[in-house]
Amino acid sequence: DESYHNIYTINTIEVYKVFKGQTNLSTLEIITPGGTVGLHAEIVTPSLQLSVGDTGIFMLEANSIAINSTQAENRFQPYSSNQGFYKYNLFANIAANPFRGTYGIDDVLYSSITDITNTEVTVINEQFDTQSIYNQSIANRGSILISNFTPTTVTGGTDTTITINGSGFGSAQGTVGFRDANFGGLIESPANSGNFVPFYYEAFDTEIISWSDTQIVVEVPSRAGTGDIEVTPNAGGTSAVSSQTLTVSYSEINVSFDPGTGIESYETRHIDRNGNGGYQWQMYTDFDANTPAKESFIRAFDSWRCETDVYWEMGPTTTTNTIADDDVNIVRFDVGSELPTGILGRCTSRFNGCGGATINWFVEELDIVFEDNFTGPLAVLSWEFGPDAATGFEVDFESVSVHELGHGHQLAHVINPGQVMHFAIANNQNSRILSSDDIAAGNDVHSRSTGSSVCGESTMSNFDCATLSISDNEFANHISIFPNPVSDILKIKHASHIILDKALLYDVRGRLISQIDLKNTTVIQTSQFHSGVYFIQIDDSNGHSLTKKFIVE
Numbered sequence: 001d002e003s004y005h006n007i008y009t010i011n012t013i014e015v016y017k018v019f020k021g022q023t024n025l026s027t028l029e030i031i032t033p034g035g036t037v038g039l040h041a042e043i044v045t046p047s048l049q050l051s052v053g054d055t056g057i058f059m060l061e062a063n064s065i066a067i068n069s070t071q072a073e074n075r076f077q078p079y080s081s082n083q084g085f086y087k088y089n090l091f092a093n094i095a096a097n098p099f100r101g102t103y104g105i106d107d108v109l110y111s112s113i114t115d116i117t118n119t120e121v122t123v124i125n126e127q128f129d130t131q132s133i134y135n136q137s138i139a140n141r142g143s144i145l146i147s148n149f150t151p152t153t154v155t156g157g158t159d160t161t162i163t164i165n166g167s168g169f170g171s172a173q174g175t176v177g178f179r180d181a182n183f184g185g186l187i188e189s190p191a192n193s194g195n196f197v198p199f200y201y202e203a204f205d206t207e208i209i210s211w212s213d214t215q216i217v218v219e220v221p222s223r224a225g226t227g228d229i230e231v232t233p234n235a236g237g238t239s240a241v242s243s244q245t246l247t248v249s250y251s252e253i254n255v256s257f258d259p260g261t262g263i264e265s266y267e268t269r270h271i272d273r274n275g276n277g278g279y280q281w282q283m284y285t286d287f288d289a290n291t292p293a294k295e296s297f298i299r300a301f302d303s304w305r306c307e308t309d310v311y312w313e314m315g316p317t318t319t320t321n322t323i324a325d326d327d328v329n330i331v332r333f334d335v336g337s338e339l340p341t342g343i344l345g346r347c348t349s350r351f352n353g354c355g356g357a358t359i360n361w362f363v364e365e366l367d368i369v370f371e372d373n374f375t376g377p378l379a380v381l382s383w384e385f386g387p388d389a390a391t392g393f394e395v396d397f398e399s400v401s402v403h404e405l406g407h408g409h410q411l412a413h414v415i416n417p418g419q420v421m422h423f424a425i426a427n428n429q430n431s432r433i434l435s436s437d438d439i440a441a442g443n444d445v446h447s448r449s450t451g452s453s454v455c456g457e458s459t460m461s462n463f464d465c466a467t468l469s470i471s472d473n474e475f476a477n478h479i480s481i482f483p484n485p486v487s488d489i490l491k492i493k494h495a496s497h498i499i500l501d502k503a504l505l506y507d508v509r510g511r512l513i514s515q516i517d518l519k520n521t522t523v524i525q526t527s528q529f530h531s532g533v534y535f536i537q538i539d540d541s542n543g544h545s546l547t548k549k550f551i552v553e
Contacts, residue, residue: 278311
């Protein structure tokens with residue numbers, strides 16, 4: 001931009017049809033946040049990230065970003081970030097944004113839009129016909145087949161490869177699609193209740209290691225999520241979808257950069273940015289003054305650094321109130337309508353790169369911004385800052401904080417509803433506790449960050465969680481019991497920096513019925529108990545105590 005605060009990408013779009021708005025444009029420009037300029041990169045999560053060849057319907061509004069070039073009348077921004085783009089899968093005749101999808105582009109989607117606009121469609125380019133492309137794909141089905149692929153459990157954005165076996169792939173390299181984790185991979189179609197629209201993200205050409213008529217070897221990209229995979233031959237016409245499911249347990253953020261031979265994906269790492277071992281975060285003064293929000297964020301902050309040893313520290317408050325390349329790793333609420341409609345929180349990662357034949361990328365700066373005032377379609381919602389769980393129309397602030405900090409830790413989205421790094425969260429949903437996959441992903445990035453130096457920068461240190469004091473609220477928020485109700489085994493889950501001591505079990509009358517030493521086990525046998533209501537008091541080694549109710553069936 002003109003202030004050199006942030007990197008943006010100008011995407012040139014060829015216009016085929018106009019449903020509403022200017023009808024005199026054969027091409028237009030859409031501004032999206034993030035991108036790469038030389039050996040500087042910026043990734044904004046979540047945001048609309050387009051690839052060359054993407055086709056669909058854009059919901060646009062006037063561009064408000066002062067780009068460092070001549071302003072043009074044909075320059076726009078997507079409305080509601082990635083929700084403002086209904087991407088097509090032409091071979092399957094479907095279109096979807098991250099939350100809504102439909103079968104039937106011409107007959108269902110177009111009609112739905114014109115019913116709303118009460119305006120006839122203006123055809124700008126008659127050479128593009130979605131229905132004829134779909135009809136051709138039906139005629140060509142069965143000409144290619146995916147027999148199997150191995151392995152079936154992988155990680156994304158880590159240079160892991162899969163081998164796809166089959167027939168009819170062709171001798172020329174085509175494309176391989178993975179369920180798009182930024183779209184959730186699967187969207188329910190409101191026009192076909194109970195039916196779901198699958199959506200794919202194509203690996204870069206450089207991520208395809210080899211291609212023959214019967215076998216493909218491809219790296220699993222950063223945006224790949226759990227689900228089937230899709231192969232499209234170079235000749236087009238149709239595609240094949242696997243009967244097997246690829247499980248992507250976690251994925252890591254990659255920087256995309258073209259060294260001159262095609263766009264490639266690069267792993268990232270942390271460094272000792274502040275000279276004290278890692279990165280210093282700072283809260284803007286009004287965020288710091290919001291005590292419930294501050295405490296909720298700190299609980300999320302401690303979850304990551306105590307589970308993965310990432311060296312983050314909280315510094316003094318700051319009067320800086322911008323998301324910019326300014327050497328301030330800021331935590332703040334948004335200003336006005338700064339965040340796109342429907343976005344609860346957003347993390348910006350800034351990178352520097354170095355090298356010749358091999359390029360290394362490290363995190364230079366991190367910024368996180370949260371929605372401060374639910375308006376428009378989200379007006380019914382409100383933040384639950386905790387430590388109580390979110391209920392009803394409340395959105396759990398700590399869960400969103402853990403998620404955005406996960407992006408700061410260089411973790412990408414996954415397709416696993418309820419897990420911390422799933423692409424979306426619903427009201428009345430609490431996803432505060434890191435899973436083993438989240439921790440494994442964080443540990444992988446941290447191991448790379450502490451293993452060897454790059455670009456003349458010092459390696460990150462390990463954060464010592466033992467230096468933290470634990471408040472009663474934090475203790476309560478990082479302890480959970482499951483399943484509840486329970487039949488035979490009750491389990492206690494807790495953050496790694498909490499050292500448990502013992503558990504006291506009471507019946508509904510308050511009588512002590514059992515005491516368990518938790519130093520060596522967090523599993524409690526309940527099969528000998530009669531059905532009914534019980535209470536468990538959990539104590540740690542520092543004198544904190546928590547009581548929870550559970551039911552034995």
